[in-house]
Amino acid sequence: MIQGIPLYYFLVVSTLMFFIGIFGFLTRKNLITMLMSIELILNSVNINFVVFNKYLYPQNLQGHFFSIIVIAVAAAEAAVGIAIIINIYRNFRSIDVENVDQMKN
Amino acid sequence: MINYSYTILIPLIPFIVFLFTGLTGHRMKPVVSGIIGSAGLGIAAILSYYTAWQYFWHSHVAGSAYVPVKAFEVTWLRLNENLVINLGSLLDPISVMMLIVITTVSLMVHIYSIGYMKGERGYHRFFSFLSLFSFSMLGLVLATNIFQMYIFWELVGVSSFLLIGFYYEKPSAVAASKKAFIVTRFADLGFLIGILMLSFTTKTFDFISLTSPGGPAIASAGGATFLGFSVLVWSLIFIFMGGAGKSAMFPLHIWLPDAMEGPTPVSALIHAATMVVAGVYLVARLFPVFALGAPDALHVVAWVGGFSSLFAAVIACTQTDIKRVLAYSTMSQIGYMMLALGVSGYGGHEGLGFMASNWHLFTHAFFKSLLFLGAGAVIHAVHSNDMRDMGGLRKYLPVTHITFLIACFAIAGVPGFSGFFSKDEILSAAFEHNRVLFFIEYAVAGITAFYMFRLYYNIFWAKETHYHHTPHEAPYIMTIPLMILAFGSVFAGYLPFSHLVTSDGLPFAAHINWSVAIPSIIIALAGIGVATFMYMKTNGLPDKIANAIPHFYKWAYHKFYFDEIYLFVTKKIIFRYISTPIAWFDRHIVDGTMNGIAGLTQLTSNSIKDFQSGRLQQYGFVFVSGAVALALIFIFLW
Numbered sequence: 249m250i251q252g253i254p255l256y257y258f259l260v261v262s263t264l265m266f267f268i269g270i271f272g273f274l275t276r277k278n279l280i281t282m283l284m285s286i287e288l289i290l291n292s293v294n295i296n297f298v299v300f301n302k303y304l305y306p307q308n309l310q311g312h313f314f315s316i317i318v319i320a321v322a323a324a325e326a327a328v329g330i331a332i333i334i335n336i337y338r339n340f341r342s343i344d345v346e347n348v349d350q351m352k353n
Numbered sequence: 354m355i356n357y358s359y360t361i362l363i364p365l366i367p368f369i370v371f372l373f374t375g376l377t378g379h380r381m382k383p384v385v386s387g388i389i390g391s392a393g394l395g396i397a398a399i400l401s402y403y404t405a406w407q408y409f410w411h412s413h414v415a416g417s418a419y420v421p422v423k424a425f426e427v428t429w430l431r432l433n434e435n436l437v438i439n440l441g442s443l444l445d446p447i448s449v450m451m452l453i454v455i456t457t458v459s460l461m462v463h464i465y466s467i468g469y470m471k472g473e474r475g476y477h478r479f480f481s482f483l484s485l486f487s488f489s490m491l492g493l494v495l496a497t498n499i500f501q502m503y504i505f506w507e508l509v510g511v512s513s514f515l516l517i518g519f520y521y522e523k524p525s526a527v528a529a530s531k532k533a534f535i536v537t538r539f540a541d542l543g544f545l546i547g548i549l550m551l552s553f554t555t556k557t558f559d560f561i562s563l564t565s566p567g568g569p570a571i572a573s574a575g576g577a578t579f580l581g582f583s584v585l586v587w588s589l590i591f592i593f594m595g596g597a598g599k600s601a602m603f604p605l606h607i608w609l610p611d612a613m614e615g616p617t618p619v620s621a622l623i624h625a626a627t628m629v630v631a632g633v634y635l636v637a638r639l640f641p642v643f644a645l646g647a648p649d650a651l652h653v654v655a656w657v658g659g660f661s662s663l664f665a666a667v668i669a670c671t672q673t674d675i676k677r678v679l680a681y682s683t684m685s686q687i688g689y690m691m692l693a694l695g696v697s698g699y700g701g702h703e704g705l706g707f708m709a710s711n712w713h714l715f716t717h718a719f720f721k722s723l724l725f726l727g728a729g730a731v732i733h734a735v736h737s738n739d740m741r742d743m744g745g746l747r748k749y750l751p752v753t754h755i756t757f758l759i760a761c762f763a764i765a766g767v768p769g770f771s772g773f774f775s776k777d778e779i780l781s782a783a784f785e786h787n788r789v790l791f792f793i794e795y796a797v798a799g800i801t802a803f804y805m806f807r808l809y810y811n812i813f814w815a816k817e818t819h820y821h822h823t824p825h826e827a828p829y830i831m832t833i834p835l836m837i838l839a840f841g842s843v844f845a846g847y848l849p850f851s852h853l854v855t856s857d858g859l860p861f862a863a864h865i866n867w868s869v870a871i872p873s874i875i876i877a878l879a880g881i882g883v884a885t886f887m888y889m890k891t892n893g894l895p896d897k898i899a900n901a902i903p904h905f906y907k908w909a910y911h912k913f914y915f916d917e918i919y920l921f922v923t924k925k926i927i928f929r930y931i932s933t934p935i936a937w938f939d940r941h942i943v944d945g946t947m948n949g950i951a952g953l954t955q956l957t958s959n960s961i962k963d964f965q966s967g968r969l970q971q972y973g974f975v976f977v978s979g980a981v982a983l984a985l986i987f988i989f990l991w
Contacts, residue, residue, distance in 0.1 A: 274974050282969075349967035 258299040265292035279333045279343040283326060290322045355412045357424035360404055360442045363397045363452060364491035370394075371484035378477025386477035387467040390484050394463050397491070398456035401449075408449050409853055418858035421445035421561050426497055435556065442495035443560060446854040447637050447711055451494035454718045455627050457841070459487045461834035462622040465726050468830035469618055469733060479519060479616065486512035490627050494634060498558035499548050502635070506544070506599070509628050510537050516623060517615040529611035536608040540598020547591030554584050564641040566699075566857075571646040582649055589643055589650035593636060593657075600632025601684045602691060603661040607915055609684055613676040613738075617729030620676060625683050625725050626718035633690045633714055640707055640856055644699035655695020659790040662688025664913070666800040670807065671910040674738045675728050678808050679721070682764065685797060686717050692794065693779040696786035697856065704856030705863060706786070709778030712850040716771035719841035720763035726835055727757040731812055733831070734824035740811040744891075747813040749824040752832040754813050756839040761809045763842040765802035766877045771846030773874075774865070780873055781866040798873050802880030810888035 265288050272285030294315040301311025333343055340347050370393035374386045413419065426441030463483060470479055489508035496502035511534075518530030552558050555568075562568045582590075596602075601609035612624050623629070636643060636654055643651045662685045669681035690710045697706025730753040735743055747754040763772040776798065783791040826832065851863035887894045899906040908914065964975075 270977055274970055274977065345969050348969065 255299060255303045258295060262292040262295040262299070265289075265295070277344050277346055279336065279345055279348075280330075282345065283329045283333070286329075287322060287326065290318055294318055355407060357404065357407070357422055357442075357444055359400065360424045360444060360495065363400050363404070363456070364442075364488050364495060366393050366397045366400075367484040367487040367491065371481050371488060374477050374484065375481035378481060381477070383476035384467060384471075386480045387463070387470070390480035391460065391463040391467065393484060394456060394460045394487060397487070398460045401452040401456040404444065405449050405453055408444055409446075416860070419446050419853075419855075420858060423497055423561065429501075438500050438558065439498055440501050441497040443497040444495075446858065447634065448494045450711060450715060450854055451634060452491065454715055455487065455490050455494065458626040458718055458722045458838075459483070459490075459622055461722065461838055462618045462726070465621075465729070465831050465834040466616075466618040468828050469729055470616065473616075475519065479516075482512055482515050482519070483619075483622070486516065486623060486628070490631075493631060496560070498560055499552070499563070499639075500558045502638070503541075503544065503548060506595070506631065507541065509623075509631065510534060510541070510599075513537075513612070513623050513628055516619040517612045519616055519619065520614070523614070526614040529608075529614040533608040533612045536605055537598045540605050541595050543591045543598075544595020547588045547593075547595065550584060550588035550591065554588065560638060564639060566641055566645055571642060583647070585642070586647040586649045589639070589647045590653055592639065593632075593650060593654055596632030596635040597657060598632070599635075600629050600687045600691070601661075602632065602657050602688065603664050604915070606661065606665065606684050607919055610677050610680045610912070613674070613680050617676065617725060617732060620680070621722040621725030621729065624680065625721040629683060629687060630690065630714050630718070633687060633694065633710060636691065636694050637707065637711060640694065640697075641699055643694075644697065644704075644707075644856070651695050651697075653695075655692050655787065655790060658688045658691025658693075658695055659793050660688070661685070662692065662797045663793050663800075664688075666797045666804065667909050668912050669804045670800060671906060673740050675731070675740050675743075675808060675812065676725070676738055678740075678804060679724055679728060682724075682801065682805065683721055685801060686713070686721065686764070689776070689779055689794065689797070690714050690717070692790055693782055696783050696790065698786070700857040701855075701859065701861050702863070704861075705778060705851075706782035707856040708851050708854055708863065709775060709782050711854045713772075713775035713779055715848075715850070716763065716775045716842070716845045719838050719845050720760040720770075720772060723756060723760040723835060723838035723842055724764070726831075726838065727753050727760065730827040730831055730835065731757075733827055735820060740808065743812045744815040745813070746824060750813075750826050752826060752835060756832075756835040757809065757813070759839045760842050761805045764805050765881060766798055766873060767881075768870075768874055769843075771842055771844065773870075774846035775850075777865055777870045777873065778863060780869050784866070784869050795873065795876055799876040799880040802877040803884045806881050806884030807888050810884060814889050816891040 269285045269288035269292065272288065273282050276282050276285065297311040297315040297318070301308065305311070336348055337343050370390055374389055378386045408419075408422075422444045424442045424444050426439050428437055429440045430438040432438070463480070466479065466483070470476055473479065486509060489505050489512055493502055493505035493509060496505060514530050514534040517533050518526050520526045548558075551563075555563060557563060594605075598605040609624060609629065613620055615624070643654070665681040665684035665688065669678050669685065672678045672681065690713050693706040693710035693713065695706070697704055697710070699707075730750065731743065731746060732738060734746070734750055734753075737743070759770070763770040766773045766776045780791065780794055780798070783794055852860035855861060887898075911917075
């Protein structure tokens with residue numbers, strides 16, 4: 249399976265995914281892309297959970313189950329998020345985040 | 354023991370009428386509210402007469418003393434075991450006498466007003482206020498304790514305020530009503546302090562226990578003194594201050610002439626016959642305490658009364674507004690009553706002044722309200738208050754002319770008319786106790802006769818004035834009250850007052866003291882004669898006399914500049930040196946603190962408002978930066 253691959257490599261991958269996600273969330277103007285960036289962040293966390301569980305406590309399963317919960321929550325979040333985005337599109341004829349600043353004051 | 358509890362209805366009926374006409378008056382025809390008001394007062398008047406008949410004659414054993422009767426009493430406030438405030442009705446000779454005065458004059462004024470106020474806006478408002486006043490005044494005279502009296506005392510002040518300011522579109526009426534309220538309210542401050550001092554030393558509010566000769570009030574006459582007077586004397590002087598304010602005694606008289614801005618029937622009822630004598634009634638009510646416990650306070654009453662009567666009489670000679678002449682005359686006559694109380698002793702013939710004062714109150718109510726209502730009829734006919742616009746009216750207003758003349762004879766003290774009897778008793782009492790005041794009152798009697806006939810001749814004789822339209826006599830609804838009051842003005846003097854209203858309740862024999870009466874008759878006739886000579890036909894004599902004493906005339910014409918002195922004291926001294934700094938402190942320190950806190954909050958929120966831009970990615974950035982910063986802190990500083 250993953251014998252011979254050190255923990256360090258997995259952490260590098262998940263850290264890269266995490267910061268790519270943050271960067272995308274902060275810089276992309278398209279709401280769909282921002283939603284996808286959030287998925288990236290969540291998945292990087294999932295990798296961390298699974299990997300730490302596998303390497304540090306192989307006899308336990310909590311990390312695996314936690315990542316499954318995160319996936320379920322992410323699915324729900326994506327559904328709600330996309331519903332919001334569709335409504336924003338109906339109102340503004342655009343899904344550019346710059347146009348959606350009515351929340352101020 | 355006769356059950357008098359129905360007397361509680363006497364004030365309650367006007368109160369119900371007040372509520373009824375006040376709340377539903379705008380839905381009925383104006384004249385209906387007037388008729389309802391008069392009917393309510395009529396019932397109250399009948400009950401009063403019945404009470405008087407029962408109290409003075411029916412239930413009374415001849416020769417025995419009249420005892421105060423507590424007809425009705427309920428506990429209103431129980432603050433603690435010792436401090437209980439009751440409401441009720443107390444019947445004794447003076448309160449029964451006042452019931453008759455108030456209900457009679459008020460009924461006459463109600464009937465008269467049905468005609469006088471015809472076509473005025475706020476007709477039902479006028480009648481509901483009149484009923485409110487009647488209720489308050491009746492509650493005042495029936496008070497069983499000094500606290501109840503104070504409550505109703507303020508209520509009459511309020512109704513007086515409302516009625517003086519009846520024409521509230523007129524700035525002068527508004528100013529006059531405010532002036533009356535503030536001046537009397539200021540005097541009532543003294544009254545309240547007096548009540549607190551008196552009840553603190555005697556531990557009671559109740560009139561019966563206060564005024565019983567062996568009661569706690571008189572027993573406390575000794576004790577600690579302040580500036581040479583005992584606490585009792587001081588408390589009575591403070592209470593008298595309240596009475597002086599209501600009764601327009603010098604130096605709190607300034608509101609009464611201005612109060613003539615109100616409708617004339619109001620002047621007749623409130624500012625001539627009833628409310629302004631409340632001060633006299635107050636002193637009479639507490640008279641045993643004054644006479645037995647604090648003769649020094651009684652001297653104050655006598656001198657204030659005596660001085661006011663002279664002061665007002667001199668001013669009355671120079672005024673040209675007929676209602677103002679009558680206002681100063683009222684002040685002068687109330688001065689007489691105060692003086693009579695002041696020179697009286699307690700018990701038997703010593704209490705002559707007490708009896709004379711109440712008698713004069715009684716007769717004065719008739720002839721002075723008659724004078725005011727007559728003046729109202731004149732004003733109604735010529736639409737002016739100024740006697741220079743009048744003259745020769747005797748041909749046009751025959752009923753008013755005759756009744757006015759009767760009232761003038763009564764007030765001048767011509768023998769046979771009611772004023773003669775009561776004034777003679779006052780002069781006799783003064784003669785026995787204080788010669789200086791006695792001679793002042795002789796002078797005032799002459800001046801009174803002079804200015805009343807000056808008024809009379811200027812209205813009904815003198816020059817033939819050209820009127821825009823021929824003046825016509827008032828309708829019957831106005832002249833009939835005049836005739837009834839004229840009847841009272843003549844015959845109120847034949848009541849056996851010394852058998853009914855005395856300081857200790859026991860009857861005594863009072864006779865006309867001819868050695869006092871004959872000079873007073875001569876003086877009164879001399880005053881009338883001088884007035885006839887000067888004013889019956891228009892001639893240059895009044896002007897010549899005025900020019901001979903220019904300074905004095907000018908002083909008196911300007912009421913000795915008392916309004917100006919008050920204005921100077923209030924505006925230039927109190928407002929500038931006390932009120933202005935306090936206002937500054939309020940505006941800058943008190944308000945400033947609050948405004949500063951509010952301003953600081955606003956400034957802070959303005960400066961941090963921009964954080965909430967609504968831009969999602971900015972929020973995200975701040976959030977991430979915060980997380981990073983926290984992470985750095987936890988990693989490197991922990």
